[in-house]
Amino acid sequence: MPKASPPRQLPLQLSGQPALRREDFLAAPGNAAALALIDAFPDWPARVVCLVGPEGAGKSHLAAIFAERSGARLVEARALDRAGVPEAVETGALVLEDLEPGGFEEAALFHLLNLTREQNAYLLLTARLPPAQLPLATADLASRLRTVPVFEIAPADDALLAAVLVKLFADRQLTVDEATVQYLLLRAPRSVAGAKRVVEAIDAAALAAARPVTRALAAQVLKEHAELATNEDED
Structure with missing residues (x-):
């Protein structure tokens, strides 16, 4: 009898509400x-x-x-x-x-x-x-x-994009380390709108797999969603 796959958590479609103060x-x-x-x-x-x-x-x-x-x-x-x-x-x-x-x-x-x-x-x-x-x-x-x-309003630079990524994760009650942020800066779209799409996809993947947000998870998401990445992973 084949071994059953571990159950996957179904992600709820609840977007994090942005803090607009x-x-x-x-x-x-x-x-x-x-x-x-x-x-x-x-x-x-x-x-x-x-x-x-x-x-x-x-x-x-x-x-x-x-x-x-x-x-x-x-x-x-x-x-x-x-x-x-x-x-x-x-x-x-x-x-x-x-x-x-x-x-x-x-x-x-x-x-x-x-x-x-x-x-x-x-x-x-x-x-x-x-x-x-x-x-x-x-x-x-x-x-x-x-x-x-x-x-x-000019397009975001690296410093602002990094801060935006941290804020977008925080809006979803997620913490993210510096290594993951820097990884995403090199590979995610160079816009705030693109960053939002990447964070949304990573959040969904983290919920589905019941995993924390890590560099490895970010790499997996960008590999599975090629349209979200600007550069191929070199690892």
């Missing part, structure tokens, strides 16, 4: 201007400003800090319609997230910009591209967006 934000030279903007509220250069950066750069974290301080609502750009604009800004502040090409109603955004100005409200936009680069059919909207001050 001001003290949890990982400051770095590449995000210093954006962080200074949020810290300076309400002393802003304009009532409408925009945070621009790649996926996972920290835009949503900064937006959450701003929302906590200002009482702003958080609305996805694709969910905004013209009828909902007055309610969206009734608290005097709003975060409009993920302003992507073709992913929002131009009439609604134009109305929002007008109402923000009329009511002396504050509007924080987040996007991957500067608003002035969005392809728009509405000339007046394009003109308005060209005047919006942009605060760019």
Whole structure:
């Protein structure tokens, strides 16, 4: 009779909730201007400003800090319609997230910009591209967006990526040693978004095998998920 395989723990699909307080934000030279903007509220250069950066750069974290301080609502750009604009800004502040090409109603955004100005409200936009680069059919909207001050967040460097990896594991109640972090820095995607995907995969593997997070486990995950690795393991 064949020997039974040891039982595997099925991973629960519960993502770690990120810590989004001001003290949890990982400051770095590449995000210093954006962080200074949020810290300076309400002393802003304009009532409408925009945070621009790649996926996972920290835009949503900064937006959450701003929302906590200002009482702003958080609305996805694709969910905004013209009828909902007055309610969206009734608290005097709003975060409009993920302003992507073709992913929002131009009439609604134009109305929002007008109402923000009329009511002396504050509007924080987040996007991957500067608003002035969005392809728009509405000339007046394009003109308005060209005047919006942009605060760019640069891609993470090694020091920030290492800190991000530690934080992402900590958000999932996992500890990770320096050797594992350095191993991942050499082989994981060079972005915060890529780091999130790697940590998620390692967390799932650790749960399934009932193992702690180690360099060996990280190597196994990257080998099994080639799309997550940037370099082949030399071991």
